[in-house]
Amino acid sequence: MTEVIDGNAVAADIRDGLTDAIERLADxxxxxxxxxxxxxxxxxxxxxxxxxxxxxxxxxxxxxxxxxxxxxxxxxxxxxxxxxxxxxxxxxxxxxxxxxxxxxxxxxxxxxxxxKDVDGFHPENVGRLVRGDPRFRPCTPHGVQKLLEHAGVETEGADAVVVGRSNIVGKPLANLLARKADDGNATVTLCHSRTRDLAAKTRQADIVVAAAGVPELVDGSMLSEGVTVIDVGYNQVDGETLGDVEYESAKEKASAITPVPGGVGPMTRAMLLYNTVKAASQRAGVDVDLP
CATH class of the missing domain: 3.40.50.10860 (Leucine Dehydrogenase, chain A, domain 1)
Incomplete structure (x- = not known):
């Protein structure tokens, strides 16, 4: 059966896991x-x-x-x-x-x-991320990594395709997935609106992250059996909320998939809290355990 990754539940775990760190910093x-x-x-x-x-x-x-x-x-x-x-x-x-x-x-x-740049958008923080030494990971890409971790998806050696090259999601996520780290070490292909034969790229992937801002851009015909699908899209179309993935057909192929809403969205907010606690820890010189 396909695992539907519950972003609300994972985000709640992250928030709960911050409690001890917040109390330690307050003390x-x-x-x-x-x-x-x-x-x-x-x-x-x-x-x-x-x-x-x-x-x-x-x-x-x-x-x-x-x-x-x-x-x-x-x-x-x-x-x-x-x-x-x-x-x-x-x-x-x-x-x-x-x-x-x-x-x-x-x-x-x-x-x-x-x-204090808890979004991770300052040029200095972008440079550190590209260098492989991030001060703060941007909230949505970091949330995607946490969802993959929760689902038990091994990124090391995996072929990952990120569809979308924004400075907020696509580019930083590609860097994080390729980074030499326990939650990285993937071989990453960064695709975008000018990519020729996008489906040929996504069919070769173990992990597909759709973050292009195009409703239902990726469907089941573009995926291999057993792929993990993370849908970052949030599009309003005729009063309906749609992701960048056509959910029903993709679910037929995927071993794990995020819904829209209730997938990546809650994680973005949770990782903002995470970064705020991390910033306080760094500024105070007080070590804390982060979830």
Missing amino acids: AGARPGLATVLMSDDPASETYVSMKQRDCEEVGIRSFHVEVDTDAPAGELYDTVSDLNADDEVSGILVQHPVAAHVDYSEVVRRIDPG
Whole structure:
């Protein structure tokens, strides 16, 4: 039978596993704190930030929230980031994307203290990841690795195909899966919109991660028997939520597969908490065990 990997359950285990570390840091006077910054009127962004604040409250991480008016000059957002960089109660900073149209988001990211960049998007942290020595693994790719680990999927020596080359998921995940580490050592093919005969690539894979943002791009005809399928896609089509994988046909081929919703999504939020605790540990010089 095909294993349906329950991202909600794995995420709950991650959150539970952070409790001892958070209490140890609190006892040392270094309780983790996550600052969220919103410069957008996008309802989805507002909802997502609220969810992150609730996640923090549930595990004992302090949350701080700053809203910057969408008509404010970019300098106001930069000053907000600078203030949070200097705040010792803030372990991690997350500026919710997108920001106002007149602000360069990449410049905002560059202004975040790399030691508080719990998204892992700062150029210094990207460089460390590519070098094989990540300070923080980006939340969604790290969540994918945790799902693979939970499902007992061996990555060492495996052929992995990542479909999608974004800076948020595809590229960092390819680096992490290929990294010389217990949860890496895969042979990785990074595919994208210009890939010729995508199906020929995915049929050769032991692991397929679909992260292209194209509804149902990958279907069962493009997969080999026994493959592990991780669907990062989250697409709204005519009021229906679809992944980047055509679930029913893929499930017929896969030994393990993530659903949408309820697969990768909960893991992204859980790994943000993980990175915030890790940042607090590093800043305080207090060693903790992370799940």
